[in-house]
Amino acid sequence: MDWSIQDIARLAGTTSRTLRHYDDIGLLPPSRIGGNGYRYYDRDSLVRLQRILLLRDLGLGLPAIADVLTSQVDAVPALQGHLTWLRDERERLARQIASVESTIQAMREGEEIMAEDMLDGFDHTQYKDEVEERWGKEAYARSDAWWRSKTPAERAEWQRLQKRLAADWTAAAARGVDPESAEAQALAQRHYDWLGAIPGTPGSDANGPTAAYLTGLGDMYVADPRFAANYGGETGAVFVRDALRVFAARM
Numbered sequence: 001m002d003w004s005i006q007d008i009a010r011l012a013g014t015t016s017r018t019l020r021h022y023d024d025i026g027l028l029p030p031s032r033i034g035g036n037g038y039r040y041y042d043r044d045s046l047v048r049l050q051r052i053l054l055l056r057d058l059g060l061g062l063p064a065i066a067d068v069l070t071s072q073v074d075a076v077p078a079l080q081g082h083l084t085w086l087r088d089e090r091e092r093l094a095r096q097i098a099s100v101e102s103t104i105q106a107m108r109e110g111e112e113i114m115a116e117d118m119l120d121g122f123d124h125t126q127y128k129d130e131v132e133e134r135w136g137k138e139a140y141a142r143s144d145a146w147w148r149s150k151t152p153a154e155r156a157e158w159q160r161l162q163k164r165l166a167a168d169w170t171a172a173a174a175r176g177v178d179p180e181s182a183e184a185q186a187l188a189q190r191h192y193d194w195l196g197a198i199p200g201t202p203g204s205d206a207n208g209p210t211a212a213y214l215t216g217l218g219d220m221y222v223a224d225p226r227f228a229a230n231y232g233g234e235t236g237a238v239f240v241r242d243a244l245r246v247f248a249a250r251m
Contacts, residue, residue, distance in 0.1 A: 002031055003046070005039040012049060027066055028052060047075050054082045098155035105156070106163065165190055169240050170232040179242035188247035191240075211248035218244040 009016045022028035023039065028049055030039035041049070048069065055065045072078040169187055177184050195217075196208040218241030221227045228237035 002040040002042045005030070005041070008041050008046070008049065012053065022052070022062075025062065025066075027062060027069075047079075051075065051078060051082070054086075094151075094155075098153075098159065101156050102159045102163075105160065162194065165194060166230045170236050173232060173236040173239035177239070179239060180246050184239075184243040185247055185250075188243045191244065192247065211251050214244045214248045215241075218242075 003011075005016050005019050009019055019028065019039070023030060028045065031042035031045050032040050034040055051069060052065055055068055068078075165187070168190075172183060172187060192209055192214065195213070221231065221237040222234060222241050225234075228234050231237045231240050
């Protein structure tokens with residue numbers, strides 16, 4: 001079975017002129033030319049065209065695409081590599097969708113917007129090195145797999161809960177709540193429960209986050225402006241740190 005150049009152009013969302021150009025430069029010759037002079041393409045031609053379109057989407061120019069096709073004659077392993085990339089890209093786009101949905105919701109409801117939520121999915125490895133250095137490669141791998149397994153709606157809901165917790169911390173700090181008070185310790189309990197729901201965090205496989213993990217995070221919130229911003233700045237981060245220290249000491 002084969003398809004005419006018009007059929008292929010329509011299905012691929014391109015033009016007959018483009019396909020003729022691909023033939024002229026030796027990138028995609030037709031499988032046969034009919035008696036009417038029309039170009040026809042068989043299954044192998046379609047596979048080659050699919051690879052061309054995938055490589056073009058990666059930003060490669062036609063000469064570079066030709067080099068790749070020449071060096072990777074076997075289409076199956078090449079397409080398997082493309083499939084891996086496409087799946088990763090699908091996950092990244094799903095996170096971007098959830099991020100934008102979360103931003104829209106926050107703006108409509110007048111909520112605070114956290115930078116890492118807005119930018120989630122634009123660089124999903126932004127904290128990879130830090131997490132692996134502090135808590136090991138397995139911790140990052142498990143938490144990353146957990147996040148990727150969520151649907152966009154589940155991610156948006158999780159981010160909503162995270163933002164609400166951060167907003168409540170910020171509001172309590174602004175009111176000068178004592179870190180040892182019942183209100184502050186209730187927030188610390190919510191924080192503890194929130195962290196314990198993330199696979200790969202220290203203590204998540206046992207009875208919950210460890211005291212050392214809680215106090216270490218509190219110190220990081222104060223030391224790193226990226227995290228302090230989630231709690232209204234350094235003053236808010238200090239309040240969170242102190243409340244977590246009290247909570248950890250009572251564990």
